[in-house]
Amino acid sequence: MLEVKDLKVNxxxxxxxxxxxxxxxxxxxxxLIGANGAGKTTTLQTISGMLTPTTGxxxxxxxxxxxxxxxxIVSMGLAHVPEGRRVFPGLTVLENxxxxxxxxxxxxxIADSYEMVYESFPRLKERQNQLAGTLSGGEQQMLAMxxxxxxxxxxxxxxxxxxxxxxxxxxxxxxxxxxxxxxGTTVLLVExxxxxxxxxxxxxxxxxxxxxxLSGDAKDLMNDDSIKKAYLGE
Amino acid sequence: xxxxxxxxxxxxxxxxxxRNIIFEREFLVMGFLTYLINGLSLGSVYALIAxxxxxxxxxxxxxxxxxxxxxxxxxxLVFICTSNAGMPAIVSIVIAIGCCTxxxxxxxxxAYAPLRKAxxxxxxxxxxxxxxxxxxxxxxxxxxxxxxxxxxIPWKGLTFAGGQLKITGNAIIAISVCLVIMIVLMWFxxxxxxxxxxxxxxxxxxxxxxxxxxxxATISLTFAIGSxxxxxxxxxxxxxxxxxxxxxxxxxxxxxxTAAVFGGIGSxxxxxxxxxxxxxxxxxxxxxxxxxxxxxxxxxVLIIVLLVKPSGILGKQIKEKV
Ligand SMILES: Nc1ncnc2c1ncn2[C@@H]1O[C@H](COP(=O)(O)OP(=O)(O)OP(=O)(O)O)[C@@H](O)[C@H]1O
Ligand SMILES: [Mg+2]
Numbered sequence: 001m002l003e004v005k006d007l008k009v010n011x012x013x014x015x016x017x018x019x020x021x022x023x024x025x026x027x028x029x030x031x032l033i034g035a036n037g038a039g040k041t042t043t044l045q046t047i048s049g050m051l052t053p054t055t056g057x058x059x060x061x062x063x064x065x066x067x068x069x070x071x072x073i074v075s076m077g078l079a080h081v082p083e084g085r086r087v088f089p090g091l092t093v094l095e096n097x098x099x100x101x102x103x104x105x106x107x108x109x110i111a112d113s114y115e116m117v118y119e120s121f122p123r124l125k126e127r128q129n130q131l132a133g134t135l136s137g138g139e140q141q142m143l144a145m146x147x148x149x150x151x152x153x154x155x156x157x158x159x160x161x162x163x164x165x166x167x168x169x170x171x172x173x174x175x176x177x178x179x180x181x182x183x184g185t186t187v188l189l190v191e192x193x194x195x196x197x198x199x200x201x202x203x204x205x206x207x208x209x210x211x212x213x214l215s216g217d218a219k220d221l222m223n224d225d226s227i228k229k230a231y232l233g234e
Numbered sequence: 235x236x237x238x239x240x241x242x243x244x245x246x247x248x249x250x251x252x253r254n255i256i257f258e259r260e261f262l263v264m265g266f267l268t269y270l271i272n273g274l275s276l277g278s279v280y281a282l283i284a285x286x287x288x289x290x291x292x293x294x295x296x297x298x299x300x301x302x303x304x305x306x307x308x309x310x311l312v313f314i315c316t317s318n319a320g321m322p323a324i325v326s327i328v329i330a331i332g333c334c335t336x337x338x339x340x341x342x343x344x345a346y347a348p349l350r351k352a353x354x355x356x357x358x359x360x361x362x363x364x365x366x367x368x369x370x371x372x373x374x375x376x377x378x379x380x381x382x383x384x385x386x387i388p389w390k391g392l393t394f395a396g397g398q399l400k401i402t403g404n405a406i407i408a409i410s411v412c413l414v415i416m417i418v419l420m421w422f423x424x425x426x427x428x429x430x431x432x433x434x435x436x437x438x439x440x441x442x443x444x445x446x447x448x449x450x451a452t453i454s455l456t457f458a459i460g461s462x463x464x465x466x467x468x469x470x471x472x473x474x475x476x477x478x479x480x481x482x483x484x485x486x487x488x489x490x491x492t493a494a495v496f497g498g499i500g501s502x503x504x505x506x507x508x509x510x511x512x513x514x515x516x517x518x519x520x521x522x523x524x525x526x527x528x529x530x531x532x533x534x535v536l537i538i539v540l541l542v543k544p545s546g547i548l549g550k551q552i553k554e555k556v
Binding site: 048049050069070071072073074075079080082086087088089090091095098099100102103147148151 | 438445
């Protein structure tokens with residue numbers, strides 16, 4: 001479904017990605033883990049067209065999207081929940097969700113999506129007329145996820161959805177990611193909370209200063225000694 | 235931007251009337267009402283110009299100081315079409331709107347779009363450069379001598395109270411046009427897809443891209459709308475103040491920018507409120523205090539408002555949680 005090949009990305013002279021390749025198959029939950037500054041966000045931003053790589057390619061459902069501008073990629077079935085949520089603070093919860101459906105026009109289908117999002121996030125429904133900037137961090141994260149789902153994506157990229165949340169919220173967020181996957185949406189999940197990410201992922205890739213250093217079955221990685229030491233704190 | 239523009243005070247409103255001390259109450263009331271209406275009329279023009287500043291600031295996050303000069307170009311276009319080519323006023327206006335819309339989009343594409351990731355200061359300097367460029371082109375083409383703009387509104391207006399209260403056609407048209415445009419624009423931003431895109435881009439440009447919004451097209455549209463409105467503002471302004479030179483746009487441009495800040499930059503109703511208040515304060519200060527000090531008073535009021543409410547009267551102050 002998503003195929004990344006030999007991706008190199010530079011910020012000026014700094015090379016943030018040094019030629020990474022990986023793939024995400026339909027229906028999978030793939031975890032991309034790594035320390036601060038490893039290049040996780042850069043990877044997701046390059047896939048969704050926010051950044052242009054120096055070399056390499058990104059294929060989505062067999063279409064080369066490497067140089068397609070970001071705003072055109074959404075309607076091809078890819079949604080991105082960015083790092084730091086990035087909800088529209090001055091718009092209400094409802095208006096934020098409406099923005100998520102910007103590329104769609106079928107009113108009936110959009111109404112179904114609202115229903116689906118409100119079902120997954122009942123709290124958003126309660127707060128639909130509240131300004132997004134006044135939501136708590138966890139609620140903003142739910143809004144960012146709900147907003148991404150409003151585009152009816154076939155694959156969702158999520159950048160550290162559990163960042164800065166209290167343990168209860170973290171559990172809830174991971175439950176929701178699981179249910180998004182159960183509903184048939186493919187997930188590429190970037191996380192620093194490697195333990196939780198590996199627990200729900202099918203496969204995982206480990207990124208270290210711009211290179212993929214390890215990959216494999218999530219269950220195997222969980223038992224890998226180097227992973228245990230570096231990312232699971234055991 | 236320029237130092238030697240024709241001041242609005244020169245061909246002013248009811249100048250000196252306040253010096254005739256007449257103790258007739260009715261006359262004073264009528265005088266006040268006349269000033270108020272003239273203030274609203276001037277304020278409507280400021281509001282139309284302020285819209286261009288406020289929308290561009292809100293969406294492209296830049297101060298387009300060349301905006302005032304687009305007004306001047308618009309006024310010259312109307313002047314050429316009516317006085318030189320003998321076209322009807324409405325046709326001239328439509329042509330001017332079309333040309334200024336295109337001009338705004340071209341300026342954005344050539345001068346500002348390449349600087350999308352540059353520092354604010356670089357963009358500001360570029361905008362000042364564009365402002366001078368437009369003035370110089372106008373100097374080259376039209377010369378520095380003022381031309382006498384014929385009002386596009388032939389209607390003499392309405393008279394009340396046995397001739398004591400006169401509302402000019404210019405004032406009525408300016409105020410109505412401004413209100414209609416405001417209402418249409420607010421509806422547009424709230425209820426259409428491009429309007430929705432504008433709100434998203436103004437809130438968070440990167441997140442807007444992730445929603446599938448074309449940021450470049452949205453910014454371009456914003457310039458188009460602002461510049462089209464500038465043409466209308468230019469025609470209305472010169473219908474009331476008929477002396478047109480290449481510097482005509484500067485002072486109203488600066489005042490409209492002030493109005494936008496006054497009302498809360500980035501806010502459309504703020505531009506309306508700021509523009510109207512600025513016009514009224516200016517005309518009343520001219521009439522009752524001093525025409526020389528009027529501009530100083532206007533800015534003093536602005537400073538006081540900003541001290542009390544730094545984001546302007548209708549500006550948003552949202553605390554973002556991170
Ligand atoms: N805009 C930028 N300009 C210059 N360098 C950047 C920029 N953004 C990221 N980098 C650098 O690129 C590298 C990868 O950054 P990236 O944000 O992708 O890391 P990350 O894995 O997402 O980290 P974190 O877990 O802290 O979010 C880092 O060394 C970072 O300093
Ligand atoms: Mg990151």
